[in-house]
Structure formats: structure tokens, C-alpha cells
Amino acid sequence: MQGKRRLAGVERPRQVKTSEGTGRRRLRPKPKATPDDVAFGINACAAALAARAAKRLLIAEGVANPRLAQLAEQAEAAGVPVERVPAARLDELTGGGVHQGVLARIRNLPEIDLKAAAAEPGPAVVLLLDRITDPQNVGAILRTAVAVGARAVVLPKRRGATLTPGVHRASAGMSFFAPVASPQNLAQAVRLLQERGYWVVAADAGAGAADATRFDWPARSVLVLGNEGEGVSRLLLDLADFRVALPMCPPAESLNVAVACGALLYLWRRQWPAEGGGPTG
Structure with missing residues (x-):
């Protein structure tokens, strides 16, 4: 394996008078x-x-x-x-x-302890979402993460979609089962995972990226997925140990980030099957 490595109770509807003052009443307006x-x-x-x-x-x-x-x-x-x-x-x-x-x-949904999750032994894949803002994409990604048995899904506290109603619906409710962590700093999360023996693989279509279908996926991988328009940030690309891209037949040039995530996660899973067909951790 080649690549660089850096260790280091609900209220009832309130009723209001109509503007005409006729005494007829209606439900309060929809929230924004x-x-x-x-x-x-x-x-x-x-x-x-x-x-x-x-x-x-x-x-x-x-x-x-x-x-x-x-x-x-x-x-x-x-x-x-x-x-x-x-x-x-x-x-x-x-x-x-x-x-x-x-x-x-x-209820308030609990987050997992990323440090504790990273310390668990054995093959595992962690997803890290960099500035992905579309709830439909985040929901689809969480659904796939649960299906694959991801050890953790790292969502930024800012500049990205969080666990909103749209995410719950898009994930078909799998967001309630996803092992989500939301650290303050994604770069620090990457370094923590590298210190625990994970190799960081960034999805990037730039020059020099390895063919993801031929890539030798590490047993302990962090898959970094970037913003729908801009891709993975330069900071996280610089921290990555590897960069991979899915091959495309023309005229296709790219895939939706949730679709690409599914393909990449199952490429990892193909190389590192779960014992008994269950999750990794």
C-alpha cells in the first residue's frame, strides 16, 4: 500500500382573529x-x-x-x-x-464519542462529510452508512446539514440509528483518527487520484466526501493519505455525492466483508 501518512407535552393550535375582525378564527400562520x-x-x-x-x-x-x-x-x-x-x-x-x-x-439525539469509537479494534470505515449542505444528500448518505455498518459518521457542527427533519425523511429514519459524531474541528478529527490507525481516503476527481475500483482499501479507512459544488477542502485534501475517484464513461463527468458515497463504501466493504453480514462495530 502506497501513500503518504501523517500521524500526529404539544400545545394546541393557537387561534387568532382574522384581519377583517368578523369573529371568524383561523390557525396561526405557518412558521418560516x-x-x-x-x-x-x-x-x-x-x-x-x-x-x-x-x-x-x-x-x-x-x-x-x-x-x-x-x-x-x-x-x-x-x-x-x-x-x-x-x-x-x-x-x-x-x-x-x-x-x-x-x-x-x-428527543435530543445523542452523539457518539468519536475518540472511543476510533479506539475500537478491527476493520472499520468512518465517513467524514465536509460542508455537505443538502439534507437529501446527507439523509441518503446516513442511510447507506447504516446499511454498510460504518463505525462513525462525522458531521461538522457548522457549514453542513445537521440532523433536521429533511435529513430524517431522506434517510427513511436511518438517521436515528446512524453513529453520528459532531466535533468542533474536522481537521482535528482527522488527526485523531490517524493516530488510532486509520488511513484517510478523500474522494477527489483531481489529477493524480487513484481509480477507486482498483484501490487497495485499508482495513481502517476514513472516507472524506466534499461539498457538492467545491469538493473536499484543501486542508482536508492535504491531510488525506490517499485520493480516489470513480471512473466515468463519457459524457458523464460526475456523480451525485450520495451516489458516489454508496459506491465507495461498498468498494471498501467488498474488500473487508463484515463477519456474519453484520455491521463492523
């Missing part, structure tokens, strides 16, 4: 943004219940959907309060999102 402490949609809410992350379930009144009834039963069995609310209330809380008649209020 969806609250961060919610998940909506059947899959995301089911996952939130399964992960014990839901603290209250809101279900639209008058919706005859067996899956919603099942979710209500699961919530009640788990001691999670269930409230029937007008569909307009869910429209309001989701900013008009496709909620499928259900929304969960979410």
Missing part, C-alpha cells in the same frame, strides 16, 4: 421553517419509535390508514403519548411537507 425537533412521514416516525427517539406522536384526524393505526399502537405500547390533531396542524409544523398524516416530536 420546520422545527428541528420533529420527524414526519411514516417511515421516519416508525424509525423514531423503534430507536426510542420519539417523545410524542401526532396523527391527523380522520385519516384511515392501517399503518398510522399501527404506529399509534406501537407508540402507546412504548408509553409515547399519541395526539390526534387537524391535518392543518401537521401542514403547519412541516411547512407544507409531505407528512403522510403523522409527525413525531423528537
Whole structure:
């Protein structure tokens, strides 16, 4: 293997008078943004219940959907309060999102201890997302990370998408199971992982990058994925031990970052299969 190495309880809808002052009343206007402490949609809410992350379930009144009834039963069995609310209330809380008649209020999600995770032995892959801001991409990446059995997913505290309702929905709720760490400084996280025996592999289409399909993936790899428009930052590229790119047939020049992530993670997994088909750690 060649490459450089650097060690070192929910309130009821408030009602307000109409501007005409006729006494007719309406629900308060929609918020400008969806609250961060919610998940909506059947899959995301089911996952939130399964992960014990839901603290209250809101279900639209008058919706005859067996899956919603099942979710209500699961919530009640788990001691999670269930409230029937007008569909307009869910429209309001989701900013008009496709909620499928259900929304969960979410507890604060715990982060993993990256230092402790890095110290665990054996083959493992860690994902590090550098300034990826699209919730759809982050959600898809988290879903793949759980499927592959990633040891950790490192998300920046700033300049990147965090665990928002859009991320929960895009991940089909797998965000509730993803081993997420959010250190203050990505470069320091890279150095920590290198000190624990990880090799850092940056996805980069620039000159000199190795063909990812022929690359000899280290048993302990950190896969760095960059911003959708600018790629991996220069600082993290300089810290990387290797750079890899997926080969492209013309006229294709690039892939969506979530698609590329899936391909690269499974290239690593092909070389380092999980014992019994389960996760790595």
C-alpha cells in the first residue's frame, strides 16, 4: 500500500382573529421553517419509535390508514403519548411537507464519542462529510452508512446539514440509528483518527487520484466526501493519505455525492466483508 501518512407535552393550535375582525378564527400562520425537533412521514416516525427517539406522536384526524393505526399502537405500547390533531396542524409544523398524516416530536439525539469509537479494534470505515449542505444528500448518505455498518459518521457542527427533519425523511429514519459524531474541528478529527490507525481516503476527481475500483482499501479507512459544488477542502485534501475517484464513461463527468458515497463504501466493504453480514462495530 502506497501513500503518504501523517500521524500526529404539544400545545394546541393557537387561534387568532382574522384581519377583517368578523369573529371568524383561523390557525396561526405557518412558521418560516420546520422545527428541528420533529420527524414526519411514516417511515421516519416508525424509525423514531423503534430507536426510542420519539417523545410524542401526532396523527391527523380522520385519516384511515392501517399503518398510522399501527404506529399509534406501537407508540402507546412504548408509553409515547399519541395526539390526534387537524391535518392543518401537521401542514403547519412541516411547512407544507409531505407528512403522510403523522409527525413525531423528537428527543435530543445523542452523539457518539468519536475518540472511543476510533479506539475500537478491527476493520472499520468512518465517513467524514465536509460542508455537505443538502439534507437529501446527507439523509441518503446516513442511510447507506447504516446499511454498510460504518463505525462513525462525522458531521461538522457548522457549514453542513445537521440532523433536521429533511435529513430524517431522506434517510427513511436511518438517521436515528446512524453513529453520528459532531466535533468542533474536522481537521482535528482527522488527526485523531490517524493516530488510532486509520488511513484517510478523500474522494477527489483531481489529477493524480487513484481509480477507486482498483484501490487497495485499508482495513481502517476514513472516507472524506466534499461539498457538492467545491469538493473536499484543501486542508482536508492535504491531510488525506490517499485520493480516489470513480471512473466515468463519457459524457458523464460526475456523480451525485450520495451516489458516489454508496459506491465507495461498498468498494471498501467488498474488500473487508463484515463477519456474519453484520455491521463492523
